[in-house]
Amino acid sequence: MKKRVSVFIIAILLVLIGNYSCERDDLCPETTQTTARLVIEAFDVSLQDESKNIFGLRIEGIDDNGDGIGVLDGYNIVSSSELVLPLRTDADITKYKLHSNYAVNNNGTPDNPDDDFIEGNEDIITITYIREDVFVSRACGYKTVFRNVQIRVDVEDLDDDEWIRSIQTENDNQVVENEAEAHFILLH
Amino acid sequence: MKQKHILFYCISTLLFILVCSVNVQAQNDSIPKKTNDSTVVKLKYGLRIGVDTGKLIRSFLDDGYTGIELVGDYRITKKLYIAGELGNEERIIITDFLNTTTKGSYFKAGIDYNLYQNWLDMDNMVYFGSRVGFSSFNHTINEYLIYSTDQYWGEQKRLETPIEKDGLTAIWTEILLGIKAELFTNLYFGLNVQLKVKLTETNPDNFQNIYIPGFNKTYDSTRIGVGYGYTLSYRIPLYKKNKVIAPVE
DSSP, X not given: OHHHHHHHHHHHHHHHHHHHHHOOOOOOOXXXXXXXXXXXXXXXSSSTTSBOOEEEEEEEEEOTTSOEEEEEEEEEEEEXXXXXXXXXXXXXXXXXXXXXXXXXXOTTOTTOGGGOEEEEEEEEEEEEEEEEXXXXXXXXXXEEEEEEEEEEEESSSSOSOOSOOEEEOSOSSOOBOOSSSOSEEEEO | OHHHHHHHHHHHHHHHHHHHHHHHHHHHHTOOOOOSSOEEEEEEEEEEEEEEHHHHHHHHHOTTEXXXXXXXXXXXXXXXXXXXXXXXXXXXXXXXXXXXXXEEEEEEEEEXXXXXXXXXXXXXXXXXXXXXEEEEEEEEEEEEBOOOSOOTTSSOOBOOSOEEEEEEEEEXXXXXEEEEEEXXXXXXXXXXXXXXXXXXXXXXXXSOOOEETTTEEOOSSOSEEEEEEEEEEEEEEEEEXXXXXXXXX
16 A cells, blocks of 8 residues: 555656656746946927936937837837937947838828928937846856946937937946936937 | 646556556566475666667657656666666756757766565665766756836837857755666666755856756756656676575565
8 A cells, every 4th residue: 555655646746747847937037137228308498307207319320231120118209307218239239210200291281292391300320339248047048248338329310400409428437227217418 | 848748748647557557467477385494586687778768758759858868777786776877968948038958968877776575586675865967067048038027119129149158057955756667587667766965066157057968957946956767778687696685474
């Protein structure tokens, strides 16, 4: 009787271990901080303690050829004081068009899109950084940490009129590793 | 992949039932006639060596696994055996974001203690054992895709040249529970399950030991690992000892 019991216990253990080793735990949890996006907070240039909304904001990334790649999700003509920009993990440079007071003027002819023009003020920013691939976990694999992040506001864009006065940070070597706090301050 | 695993476990379970029935059958045959005299039987002592057939079968079924394990034990008393395993494994683990190969060798040494009361000179085991294991291994990170929740810029960076993480070691202890049945004279088939606790490991720089040869898969939240073995082994009989069985009242 005793031996039957022990054989039975072993059988159960075998089944349990069989299930245990089949269990897949390779789902990366959403709470894990993987590759972080760049967070910029917008402030009033005259009242630098006050956060100030950018009205009619439209954000679009620019690829290596200088072409727009389509509007960034969540920034298709919005009012916002916080900009959350994904950085390229396959290049050391990311470019964005930040367009304030964006509007399409149909020139009085709503049926004819050919003579439409875009209103507002478009500024281009160039973000440069050094990339480092850091191991997170077996499920998430590797993430990119961006070091020595610098932002330049392009003054050689289409117009001479920049709505962005400056983009600043307190650190010499600004690191983008988590999204919990703003990395840069934009004055406008 | 998963289907292969299921198939493997089905085959395993069948083998298990087969071995159990052999065991029970054999016992029924050997119920002794009632006697008032004490009986003296000879017990075989010697070195038992074999191979883990589970790992061999898995090497054929699973593209991501190649492994061999030699097993051995030496009987020192009626119930106690010195036991050990020696193995080599190569395991490829592929997820959506990571593709790695782990290669290495290991050995385990310890004891087995037989809990089973054999009839007469029969030689089956229901045993528990303990081991200390040592593994020396390396990882190759063949490929990774940077993990990002944002896909605005399209696909993320992909690693192009493999990275090697060499010279890694791990030490663990394990307890195991198993059975061994003598199918034919001196030929044994055994099953065992192992519960392992990792003691130390060298952690690779900017990576993690996701698999350790001999220890098997590691888990993020715990130092515990599991394993199983299906062994086929042959005893080289060296000498015999008498066992006196008291008469049944």
